[in-house]
Amino acid sequence: MNKLVILIAAALQLSFQTYSQINNDNDEKILAVVSTQSNSGLEQWKNLKFGMFIHWGVYSIPAGIWKGKQIEKLGEQIMRHADISIKDYENIARQFNPLNFDAEEIVKLAKSTGMKYIVFTAKHHDGFSMFDSKFTDYDIVDFTPYKQDILKELANACRKHDIKLGLYYSTPDWHFNGSEQERNPIDGKISVFGKVSKANEDYQVTQLNELLTNYGEIVELFFDMGEPTKAQSERFAKTVKNLQPNCQVNGRVMNNQGDFITMPDNHLPESPIYDYAWETPGTFYHTWGYKSWVKGDPLDIQIKKQIRKLSKIVCMGGNYLLNIGPMSDGTVVPYERDVLNGVGDWVSEHNKAFYNTKANPFKKLNWGYSTVKEEENKLYLHVFNWPENGNLKIPGLKSEIVNAYYLNDISEMPLEVSRTGNNQNIKVALEPVNKNLSIIVVEYKGDLEIINPVVKPINGELLLTNSDATKHGKYGMVSYRSIIKDDHRTWDIELEETGEYKIEITYKHKYAEKDFIIEVDNQQLQFTLTGSSKLHPKKPQNIDGNEDLKREKNNKIKDKWNTTVLGSIHLVKGQQVVTLKSGREYVFVPSMNEFRSKDRRYRGLNVAVKSIMLTKRK
Known part of the structure; x- marks a missing residue:
């Protein structure tokens, strides 16, 4: 036919x-x-x-x-x-x-x-x-x-x-x-x-x-x-x-x-x-x-x-x-x-560290990432940055560690474990045990309990750095372009006193100006940051489906850091989350024409932040 x-x-x-067929x-x-x-x-x-x-x-x-x-x-x-x-x-x-x-x-x-x-x-x-x-x-x-x-x-x-x-x-x-x-x-x-x-x-x-x-x-x-x-x-x-x-x-x-x-x-x-x-x-x-x-x-x-x-x-x-x-x-x-x-x-x-596991339960680990098998009471520590002093710190792990060993060690020789406050420490070799990536198994007792590390004030000043931030993407399925890799950033903090706090930011960005919001304790501080208007506009790029493709860059942020006071906000003693986000929400759209017509400044955070300082006013 x-x-x-x-x-x-x-x-x-x-x-x-409800059946499918295949010829052998x-x-x-x-x-x-x-x-x-x-x-x-x-x-x-x-x-x-x-x-x-x-x-x-x-x-x-x-x-x-x-x-x-x-x-x-x-x-x-x-x-x-x-x-x-x-x-x-x-x-x-x-x-x-x-x-x-x-x-x-x-x-x-x-x-x-x-x-x-x-x-x-x-x-x-x-x-x-x-x-x-x-x-x-x-x-x-x-x-x-x-x-x-x-x-x-x-x-x-x-x-x-x-x-x-x-x-x-x-x-x-x-x-x-x-x-x-x-x-x-x-x-x-x-x-x-x-x-x-x-x-x-x-x-x-x-x-x-x-x-x-x-x-x-x-x-x-x-x-x-x-x-x-x-x-x-x-x-x-x-x-x-x-x-x-x-x-x-x-x-x-x-x-x-x-x-x-x-x-x-x-x-x-x-x-x-x-x-x-x-x-x-x-x-x-x-x-x-x-x-x-x-x-x-x-x-x-x-x-x-x-x-x-x-x-x-x-x-x-x-x-x-x-x-x-x-x-x-x-x-x-x-x-x-x-x-x-x-x-x-x-x-x-190392396959046990992947299959039948759940995602990293820690907010931030400066040496790498982890997976967990809660039904087996096991954490798998994927150590990207091996500690030079031979001391691997696990911040905020409240659960008691009953055993720790290298995953590729058939004998499962126990590693020395100690506790310092809310942190637990594992004594490891001075060199990685695997040249590509070393994984350590941590067996713990009872339910997994983690206390996420917080930034605390020193002499009344709370310094939030870029390295302390957690970057969050925004993801959708409206179109191919429904992905923002850096949508907003958060910092976990703990204040020792209730009071009025001055907020200042050290930053740089490539646009003449852009609106932002800092959000903490159900309060918002809205502000506009000025940037450089001297940079050449980015040349139109044809999106061809490979985000990793090397292209000539002509829009790098080359300015010096700017510091500006944003205002004050009343904060209550205790743990809070500070969120930095764009002043306008970016809504995903289905068509390329709509995508091109949207304000590209708000497609992502689009700002380099050196620090945010919170200082208690006297």
């Missing part, structure tokens, strides 16, 4: 299946029973912690080079960045013949690295389907000499080795609309934030039906980019949930229809996030798809970097999805394999 006819017919149907190597039907309990899989998804992202497709053939020229920016978007025509790109696709692809090898690599799930690019922005679709000939089975369903092979291998499978599915489709694609008004390139036509919407739903019924249980559906309407986002998310209720939908389905937040690429939050499920996608370099000329950091540095990213993300409460970009023949890049092997060696000795 003609695929166009099938597409039209399928677009009129709604599927309410013998083409037998395997039923993967999916629970009908609403979103019962979110907690299971949160415990996956570490996964493999695979960006692989037609774009791996040019490998970052077009017409002899190295193309900057993202390799998987070379069609856009090199302005390759659909005809030329189709000619590239016809060459795709990954004879060295080995699903077993990739799945076993993920498993040996300590990963629990794989998310595979079923369709990227170029519109090429890496699976056998009945609704287009532009797929790996019908359009290439390979003639095999890559996704089927991967799904079989995942099931065999007990690795969960997730799928990436791009909302933009540069092939579907052909020459009618929206263009970015800044650089004239095909837009990654284009609108979704009704025909494309129907097409996407039919493909989602295929993906969620033909390949077994899918743990995650990773949508990306585009500007779907709220109704379209709802339809995409409901299509997933109707077919597989326990499949978690990421926030980039847009319009608040996701189950979890997708952080900006390679983003590491500054403080734990307890209220949302979230995931950070990360790369080895500034690309996701394979580029032949890109080189990563030296192997030992990259291994250490990825171990520490994994540690911090899990300690902050999230999942880490680390990307590989295979070559066009299906081979895993040797450098990427070597990095994963190095990470896997470390994870195999």
Whole structure:
């Protein structure tokens, strides 16, 4: 039957299946029973912690080079960045013949690295389907000499080795609309934030039906980019949930229809996030798809970097999805394999500090972060900055420590523990016990009790420094841009006297002026800070989906520190929280046009604070 006819017919149907099917190597039907309990899989998804992202497709053939020229920016978007025509790109696709692809090898690599799930690019922005679709000939089975369903092979291998499978599915489709694609008004390139036509919407739903019924249980559906309407986002998310209720939908389905937040690429939050499920996608370099000329950091540095990213993300409460970009023949890049092997060696000795744990219960630890297993009465201390004096201080741990030892020490030789006031101290070696990251297990008695450290006055003056602050982000799922990394900052203080306190701030910022608020004890002090108006305005930047991309900076804050008295506020003796935030709340918006029209001064705190001084007036 003609695929166009099938597409039209399928677009009129709604599927309410609660089972998914996958063909094994013998083409037998395997039923993967999916629970009908609403979103019962979110907690299971949160415990996956570490996964493999695979960006692989037609774009791996040019490998970052077009017409002899190295193309900057993202390799998987070379069609856009090199302005390759659909005809030329189709000619590239016809060459795709990954004879060295080995699903077993990739799945076993993920498993040996300590990963629990794989998310595979079923369709990227170029519109090429890496699976056998009945609704287009532009797929790996019908359009290439390979003639095999890559996704089927991967799904079989995942099931065999007990690795969960997730799928990436791009909302933009540069092939579907052909020459009618929206263009970015800044650089004239095909837009990654284009609108979704009704025909494309129907097409996407039919493909989602295929993906969620033909390949077994899918743990995650990773949508990306585009500007779907709220109704379209709802339809995409409901299509997933109707077919597989326990499949978690990421926030980039847009319009608040996701189950979890997708952080900006390679983003590491500054403080734990307890209220949302979230995931950070990360790369080895500034690309996701394979580029032949890109080189990563030296192997030992990259291994250490990825171990520490994994540690911090899990300690902050999230999942880490680390990307590989295979070559066009299906081979895993040797450098990427070597990095994963190095990470896997470390994870195999330290996995207890990740799986079945909760996020860091401490507000601030100057040597690193922690995870906790309350049901086992265990803390795992992830020591990023090893104490030179051999004394590791745990501030505010009220619970009694009954044992402490290095996680990678099979003998669990106890470490010496002592208490000083509200702090507990562990005597450790003068050098880290692991060159990449050392973890110490702390077994405690009873319930976990923590007294968060507070800043206290000295001679009537309370000095709040930037290093004492806790940075808080603001996160949402309205659009791709619904993330503010530094939204507000807080300080925990303890006042010894009730009275009138003068507040002064030492700061610098790049804008001529901006409004702020200091909030403490249900009181607000509103003020305006002046900054530099001499700096060159930031050049318009095209957002291409890689927040870690190195760009020329022309808006650095080069001014001297300014100190100004903000006013006075009446405060009561005891513990309080001081909050510094912008004078106007930044509201997330769904469209790029709305985003560009908003006052960028209030997209984040956008101020460098050296100190805030509270002085009791006499």
